[in-house]
Amino acid sequence: MKAFFGTFINKVDAKGRVSIPAPFRAVLQARGLASVALHPSLFETCLDGAGFDRFEDLERQISDSFTPTAGNEAAELIMGELRELPLDGDGRIVLPDEFIAKANLTDQAAFVGQGRKFQIWEPTALANLKKAKLQRVAASMKTEGQP
Amino acid sequence: MKAFFGTFINKVDAKGRVSIPAPFRAVLQARGLASVALHPSLFETCLDGAGFDRFEDLERQISDSFTPTAGNEAAELIMGELRELPLDGDGRIVLPDEFIAKANLTDQAAFVGQGRKFQIWEPTALANLKKAKLQRVAASMKTEGQP
C-alpha cells in the first residue's frame, strides 16, 4: 500500500487553509478518499492525520500499546477530538482553530510522512524534535553497539 | 540480484538535475523501477539511495500506536525525509534543495555503489572519507598482525 513519506512545508493562510502536499493527496486518492482525518496528538505538540479508514477500528489498534483500560480511555480521547476534514477543489483543508492552537501553528505547517499516518508540526518545533530524535538514536546505537 | 557498485561522478546542473549512472539505471530497470528512493544519511554528509522496495519495511518498523516513545525513531526520521524521485526520459533525477544542502553538494555528485544501496557524496568529501577508511583499515591490520 502506498505510504505517507517525506516532509513538506506549506503555508497556512488567514482562513486557516493549508494545501495537503500533492504526494499525500495521491496516497489518499489511491484509497478513494477525498478527506483527511485529523486529531491533536495525545503527547506531542502536533496533529496526527491519515485517511479516515485508519480510525475505524481505533479501539482495537490502540489497546496494543496501553493497558486495556488506558487503551479505552486513549481511544476515547482521540475519538473526541477527531475531525474529518474534506479537501476542497484545490486539495486544501481548513484547520479548526483549536487544532492550530494545539500544534502551535502560525503561518506554516510541516507535513511529515510516517507511513500509515502523517503529522503536522510547526516547522521550528519539528526541527527541534528531529535534533532530539537523532541524538537519541545515536546514543542508543552507541550503547547497543550497532553500526 | 544485480547490485550497485562502482563510483561515478556526474554533474549537478543549475536546476539540481543529475544523471543516474547508466549501470545504476540498469539495476533499477532490472527490478522494474523507474524511480529512485533517496534520503539524507542520518550520520554522514551524504544521501542514501536505492530502489523504493528497499524502504518498504520501514513502514512496519514505525509503531502504529499512538505513543511517541514506542516506535523506532531511526525509521521515523528516515521516513520523514524519504523522497521518491522519478527518472526523467533521459535517466536524470532532480535533487530537492534540502538534499543538496544536507550533502554539501555543489556542481558535482559522486555516486558510490554499495550493493543493495548507493550513496551520493560531494566528491571531495568522498575522497577524504576514503582516505580515512583506508587508514583505519591499515591501522587495524597492524594491530591484528595481518599481512
Place this chain on the structure above:
DNA sequence: TGAATTCCCATGAGATACCATGAAAGTCTG
C-alpha cells in the same frame, strides 16, 4: 442580515516532460 464557511477562479513559480548537442565507446566494413 451578518458572519463564517465553502466554492471557484486567477496567477506565478516551480516542477516535469521534451528536444537538441556533443562526446565517447563500440561496431561494422572495406
Place this chain on the structure above:
DNA sequence: CAGACTTTCATGGTATCTCATGGGAATTCA
C-alpha cells in the same frame, strides 16, 4: 587493420504543465 558509421550517455536548453496560494463570489448557518 583502419576508417567510417552507429549507439549510448551525459548534459544543456526550452516548452508545458502541475501545484501552491491568494482573492473574491456564492452559500450556509445562526
